[in-house]
Amino acid sequence: MAEPQISAHRKARYRVSRRPMKTFHRIAVYCASSNQIDPAYAAAATAMGHAMADQNIGLVFGGGSVGLMGTIADAMIDRGGEVIGVIPQKLQDLELGHPGCTALHVVDTMHERKQMMMDFADAFIAMPGGFGTLEELFEVVTWAQLNFHMKPVGILNVEGFYDDLVRFIHHAVDKGFVREELRHLITVDKTPMGLLENLHQATVPDLATWLPVPPTRGT
Numbered sequence: 664m665a666e667p668q669i670s671a672h673r674k675a676r677y678r679v680s681r682r683p684m685k686t687f688h689r690i691a692v693y694c695a696s697s698n699q700i701d702p703a704y705a706a707a708a709t710a711m712g713h714a715m716a717d718q719n720i721g722l723v724f725g726g727g728s729v730g731l732m733g734t735i736a737d738a739m740i741d742r743g744g745e746v747i748g749v750i751p752q753k754l755q756d757l758e759l760g761h762p763g764c765t766a767l768h769v770v771d772t773m774h775e776r777k778q779m780m781m782d783f784a785d786a787f788i789a790m791p792g793g794f795g796t797l798e799e800l801f802e803v804v805t806w807a808q809l810n811f812h813m814k815p816v817g818i819l820n821v822e823g824f825y826d827d828l829v830r831f832i833h834h835a836v837d838k839g840f841v842r843e844e845l846r847h848l849i850t851v852d853k854t855p856m857g858l859l860e861n862l863h864q865a866t867v868p869d870l871a872t873w874l875p876v877p878p879t880r881g882t
């Protein structure tokens with residue numbers, strides 16, 4: 664499927680400027696727990712894991728052995744990469760925890776898990792996934808929007824999986840629900856190397872630059 668179209672005007676206005684590269688120690692990757700998916704997605708998860716391990720970037724993930732979570736963890740482990748899982752006790756009790764993690768943190772609640780994953784990571788990636796992945800993605804995006812963290816967020820758009828979501832984000836901006844300054848808060852690429860390169864260059868807009876100026880008293 665073709666990439667969502669962005670007008671030349673927007674491209675010119677929002678072209679990413681070249682900045683000094685960030686270095687990442689660890690990236691949190693949110694992705695599917697489902698195994699009922701096309702093998703192309705698993706191949707992309709393996710490529711993502713290899714790209715991260717080769718750049719000496721550790722993986723922070725949901726700690727599961729299932730779906731793309733298990734695939735990316737396996738890929739990292741194959742290359743000797745660091746793999747940090749954070750899993751709630753309830754899921755660990757179902758024996759869903761990945762046994763090969765460098766460290767597997769077992770927590771009580773989903774909120775604790777997400778907070779810990781955010782704290783451990785220097786950047787965030789969503790690969791294809793379902794409700795859990797989308798929820799995790801939009802939580803870190805919302806926190807970035809409000810500068811509760813200043814860590815870049817990206818989507819690995821495998822096989823155009825996220826084309827409709829990217830279009831919807833532009834729609835939400837066009838309709839005034841998301842600020843124009845935040846149109847490219849999520850960086851998108853279809854290849855792991857391209858996405859890592861984008862994330863290295865990305866910055867989160869400072870809240871002060873887009874917060875509405877309060878109306879002057881008495882006017």
Ligand code: AMP
Pocket residue numbers: 692693694695696697724725726727728729732750754759792793794795796797799
């Ligand atoms: P989903 O996209 O709905 O498959 O959910 C995947 C996301 O939710 C992952 O990033 C995990 O953080 C979490 N998750 C869902 N199911 C599991 C599981 N069985 N084990 C560990 N984490 C899970």
